[in-house]
Amino acid sequence: MKAAIAVNELVKQYGSKTALDGITFNVSAGGCFGLLGPNGAGKSTTMKILSGLLEADRGGVAIFGRDAGKERDSIKELIGYVPQSITLYEKLSARDNLRFFGEMYKVPKRELASRIGEVLEQVGLADRAKDAVSTFSGGMKRRVNIAAALLHRPRLIIMDEPTVGIDPQSRNHIFEMIRSLKQGGVTVLYSTHYMEEVEALCDDLAIVDHGRIIAGGSLDDVLERHGTQAVYLELQDGSRPPIPGGVGVPAAKGRGWTIETPSPLDALAKWAQACRAASLGVKQLEIVRPSLEAVFLNLTGTTLRDN
Numbered sequence: 001m002k003a004a005i006a007v008n009e010l011v012k013q014y015g016s017k018t019a020l021d022g023i024t025f026n027v028s029a030g031g032c033f034g035l036l037g038p039n040g041a042g043k044s045t046t047m048k049i050l051s052g053l054l055e056a057d058r059g060g061v062a063i064f065g066r067d068a069g070k071e072r073d074s075i076k077e078l079i080g081y082v083p084q085s086i087t088l089y090e091k092l093s094a095r096d097n098l099r100f101f102g103e104m105y106k107v108p109k110r111e112l113a114s115r116i117g118e119v120l121e122q123v124g125l126a127d128r129a130k131d132a133v134s135t136f137s138g139g140m141k142r143r144v145n146i147a148a149a150l151l152h153r154p155r156l157i158i159m160d161e162p163t164v165g166i167d168p169q170s171r172n173h174i175f176e177m178i179r180s181l182k183q184g185g186v187t188v189l190y191s192t193h194y195m196e197e198v199e200a201l202c203d204d205l206a207i208v209d210h211g212r213i214i215a216g217g218s219l220d221d222v223l224e225r226h227g228t229q230a231v232y233l234e235l236q237d238g239s240r241p242p243i244p245g246g247v248g249v250p251a252a253k254g255r256g257w258t259i260e261t262p263s264p265l266d267a268l269a270k271w272a273q274a275c276r277a278a279s280l281g282v283k284q285l286e287i288v289r290p291s292l293e294a295v296f297l298n299l300t301g302t303t304l305r306d307n
Contacts, residue, residue, distance in 0.1 A: 002028070002029050002065075003026045003027060003028060003029065003062075003065075004027050004028065004029040004030075004063070004064055004155070004156055004187040005025075005026065005027035005033075005050065005061070005062070005063055005156070005187070005189065006026050006027075006060075006061070006062040007023060007024055007025050007026070007046075007050070007059070007060075007061055008024050008059055008060045008061070009022045009023070009024055009058065009059040009060070010022070010023040010024070010046065010049065010056050010058070010059035010060075010061065011023075011056060011057050011058040011059050012042075012045050012049065012054070012056050012057055013057055018211050019042050019045040019211055020042045020045055020046060020049075020056070020059075020211045021042075021210070021211040021212050022059070022212065023042065023046060023059075023206075023208070023211070023212065023213055024213065025206045025213060025216055027187060027189055027204070028187075028203070028204065029064070029185075029187050030182065030185050030186070030187055031182065031187060031188070031202075031203040031204060032178060032182055032187075032188040032190055032201050032202045032203055033187075033188070033189050033190065033202060033203070033204050033205065033206075034190050034191075034192065034197070034198035034201065034202030034204070034205035034206075035047075035189065035190065035191040035192075035205070035206055035208060036192060036193065036195065036198050036205055036206070036207050036208065036292065037193060037207060037208035037209050038193050038209065039193060041193075041208040041209050041210065041211070042208050042210075042211040042212075043160070043161075043191040043193075043208055044084055044160055044161075044191065046191075046208075047081070047158050047160045047189070047191055049061065049068075050063070050068070050079075050158055050189065051076075051079055051081040051158050052068070052072050052075065052076050052079070053081075055069075063075045063078060063079070063156065064078060064155065064156075077152065077154075078154055078155045078156055079154050079155075079156050079157075079158060080149030080150055080151075080152070080154035080156070080157045080158070081149055081158045081160075082145055082146050082149045082157065082158065082159040082160060082162055083145070083160055084160040084161045084164065084191075086138070086141045086142060086145055087145065088133045088141055088144055088145065088148075089133065090132070090133050090134040091132060091133075091134060092132065092133060093129065093130050093131055093132055093133070094120065094125055094128055094129050094130075094131060094133060094136075094144050094147075095116055095120070095129040095130060097133060097144060097148065098116045098119065098120070098144070098147060098148055098151060099112065099116060101148035101151060102115065102116060102148075102151045102152075105151050105152040106152070107151055107152050112151075115151055116129075116151070117129075119147040119148075119150045119151055120147055122147065122150065122177065122180075123143040123144070123146055123147045123150075123173070123177065124143065124173050125140060125143055125144065125147070128140070137166075137167060137170070138165050138166050138167070138170075139166035139167040139169065139170025139171065139173075140170060142162060142163075142166050142170060142174070143170055143173065143174070146159070146162065146174065146177065154186070155185075155186060155187060156186070156187045156188075156189065157181060157186055157187070157188050157189070158189045158191075159178075159188065159189065159190050159191065160191045161191055161192055161193070162174055162190075162192075163192070163194065163197065175197075175200065175201060178190070178201055179201070188201075190202060195291070195292040195293050195296070198219070198292060199219065199291075199292060202219060203218065203219070204216075204217060204218050204219070205217075205218075205219060205222060207222070207292075207295070207296060207299070209296075209299075209300055214299050214300070215295065215299060219292075222292070222295060223289060223290045223291075223292070223295060224290075226290075226295045226298055226299060227289070227290020227291070227294050227295045227298065228260045228261065228262060228290055228294065228298070229260070229261065229262070229264045229287060229288070229289060229290060230258045230259060230260045230261065230264065230287070230288050230290070230294070231247075231258065231259050231261065231264050231267045231268045231271060231285070231286070231287055231288070232253065232256055232257070232258050232284065232285070232286055232287075232288045233250070233256055233257050233258075233259075233271055233275070233282065233284070233285050234255055234256030234257070234282075234283045234284040234285075235256075235275070235280055235281060235282060235283060236280075236281035236282065236283045237280075237281065238255065239280070240257070241257050241271070241274075241275065241280070242271075242274040242275065242277075242278050242280070243274075244259075244267065244270035244271045244273070244274045245270065246266075246270065247259055247261050247263070247266060247267040247270050247271070248260065248261050248267065256283075256284065258288070259271070260294065264287040265287070268285065268286075268287060271285065272285060
């Protein structure tokens with residue numbers, strides 16, 4: 001599949017601090033690509049360079065085959081950028097905010113009014129078009145920001161941590177919007193430090209830490225290459241399970257327990273036998289595929305930090 005974004009050996013420094021240390025990845029057209037990593041890993045710097053807000057110190061970027069360094073102005077017309085920080089005028093209505101952004105994106109005046117109505121419908125806020133943004137929740141403001149990025153019908157949407165600090169309703173609406181954009185052939189670059197969001201939305205991903213990509217590819221490939229299968233057990237009384245010999249030590253996971261092992265069938269059989277011998281009621285016992293959380297832990301030796 002043709003690449004919508006090609007990033008090659010991208011380097012960015014702020015004084016003595018290296019924000020990006022030779023990042024390379026490709027984003028396929030029409031898919032959702034997840035850039036996953038903790039805060040401070042380099043995700044936002046990457047997003048700003050791709051959207052034309054920052055210049056890299058070294059390396060190259062191509063957007064739909066165009067050199068981002070040489071054709072920056074023409075490339076901006078192809079991109080809708082949703083920044084991590086909400087950028088709206090609080091005293092203006094949602095409609096007036098979008099009118100301002102539409103003029104910035106040079107949407108023709110003859111179609112701007114209808115286009116504003118379309119994107120407000122798309123983000124589920126058509127009934128609040130005349131209300132001041134100051135009366136909106138954080139999630140609703142985020143959706144107006146997304147609507148602004150959609151006004152000029154971009155081929156690529158860059159979303160930097162779009163669900164931070166928002167309500168579950170807005171989060172679900174953003175998820176459905178991303179799926180709809182993909183169906184319409186729009187490419188989505190999605191930055192987050194929430195692993196479950198990448199698992200729910202993204203076709204491909206890159207895991208970034210300390211300015212470097214430590215793993216990348218399709219979700220299944222990353223899990224298979226860097227993860228370990230596990231067996232999950234949940235007892236009916238919620239108690240701590242027995243420890244079966246020779247397959248590892250259970251670790252708490254949600255309401256149950258897991259054992260990570262390269263031999264999940266053996267672990268499952270031995271755990272079932274141990275529970276039967278102890279006359280314990282089993283609520284759930286199954287082999288589960290590796291998680292991104294486990295992959296990150298295996299690669300870095302630490303859990304995904306928030307800061």
